[in-house]
Amino acid sequence: MIKVVVAGFTGEMGQNTVKMVQNTSDFELVGVFAPSAKGKSAADYDLPETTSVYGELQAIDCEADVWIDFTLPDFVYQNVAYAIEQGMRPVVGTTGLTAEQITKLNELIQTNGLGGLIAPNFGMSAVLLMKFAREAAAYFPDAEIIEMHHPNKKDAPSGTAIKTAEMISQVRQPHTQGAEQEKETLPGSRGGDYEGMKIHSVRLPGYVAHEQVLFGAPGEALTIRQDSFDRQSFMTGVRLAVKEVMNLTELTVGLENIL
Numbered sequence: 255m256i257k258v259v260v261a262g263f264t265g266e267m268g269q270n271t272v273k274m275v276q277n278t279s280d281f282e283l284v285g286v287f288a289p290s291a292k293g294k295s296a297a298d299y300d301l302p303e304t305t306s307v308y309g310e311l312q313a314i315d316c317e318a319d320v321w322i323d324f325t326l327p328d329f330v331y332q333n334v335a336y337a338i339e340q341g342m343r344p345v346v347g348t349t350g351l352t353a354e355q356i357t358k359l360n361e362l363i364q365t366n367g368l369g370g371l372i373a374p375n376f377g378m379s380a381v382l383l384m385k386f387a388r389e390a391a392a393y394f395p396d397a398e399i400i401e402m403h404h405p406n407k408k409d410a411p412s413g414t415a416i417k418t419a420e421m422i423s424q425v426r427q428p429h430t431q432g433a434e435q436e437k438e439t440l441p442g443s444r445g446g447d448y449e450g451m452k453i454h455s456v457r458l459p460g461y462v463a464h465e466q467v468l469f470g471a472p473g474e475a476l477t478i479r480q481d482s483f484d485r486q487s488f489m490t491g492v493r494l495a496v497k498e499v500m501n502l503t504e505l506t507v508g509l510e511n512i513l
């Protein structure tokens with residue numbers, strides 16, 4: 255039995271994750287954490303009384319094997335560091351961790367003899383989009399990324415878009431795209447810049463999580479697109495990560511590394 259804590263359990267992803275944990279026979283939901291849950295009980299959320307409900311990070315004292323984090327970019331580092339110090343293996347979906355923070359968390363994991371997984375996207379369509387984009391970029395070095403999400407998303411660009419750009423940059427020489435003397439008459443029109451690639455973030459009602467990578471070359475173009483229409487699309491990956499993290503001995507980044 256793998257004992258699991260879900261941090262961010264009241265959020266969009268947290269609610270889906272709680273259901274997944276409860277519906278997976280070899281997982282046990284031993285704790286849930288969200289600031290708004292301070293002073294609340296399991297009964298307030300229709301959770302079994304064996305599930306501890308926490309509203310403050312430092313109060314979390316339950317014995318657990320895995321910490322699943324779907325919180326917010328501003329708090330994920332402190333949450334995951336605490337979880338590792340409590341002996342839990344992090345499965346991190348929350349985006350926004352810096353390279354420096356990831357290095358520090360990996361050192362903490364090594365010190366505590368654990369393993370962990372960070373995945374900017376647990377969806378198979380997104381994992382494949384990033385792999386295909388890296389393959390295409392070797393032949394089409396001029397690319398722009400458009401990510402589209404629901405209007406409640408706090409960070410831009412998405413972690414998936416940044417990971418996509420990072421993977422493309424493994425096979426692409428940094429270079430500017432567009433006119434040498436281009437002028438933005440409306441600031442921000444050309445989007446964010448990653449080694450000369452442009453990244454654009456769309457936030458609209460009706461969208462959940464979507465990304466397309468546009469490649470252009472003389473006389474031709476290539477577009478690769480993924481769509482997550484429902485957050486259920488992430489749950490297979492999260493379930494796999496919880497099982498596989500028990501065998502990891504370092505902090506692994508990217509779901510593709512455990513497929």
Ligand SMILES: NC(=O)C1=CN([C@@H]2O[C@H](COP(=O)(O)OP(=O)(O)OC[C@H]3O[C@@H](n4cnc5c(N)ncnc54)[C@H](OP(=O)(O)O)[C@@H]3O)[C@@H](O)[C@H]2O)C=CC1
Binds near residue numbers: 488
């Ligand atoms: N890797 C992946 O596949 C995916 C990653 N994500 C990422 O997951 C994160 C969450 O997304 P989403 O569920 O839509 O966000 P929501 O805004 O719906 O939920 C955020 C959750 O974080 C909690 N929270 C707020 N502050 C803190 C804190 N200080 N410590 C702990 N928890 C806190 C909220 O609790 P409260 O009730 O107190 O407000 C809430 O439960 C984002 O970073 C997003 O990019 C999203 C989808 C897929």
Ligand SMILES: O=C(O)C1=N[C@H](C(=O)O)C[C@H](O)C1
Binds near residue numbers: 412
């Ligand atoms: O905030 C979201 O919803 C999502 N965030 C992740 C990201 O920033 O890449 C993953 C997915 O796109 C959904």
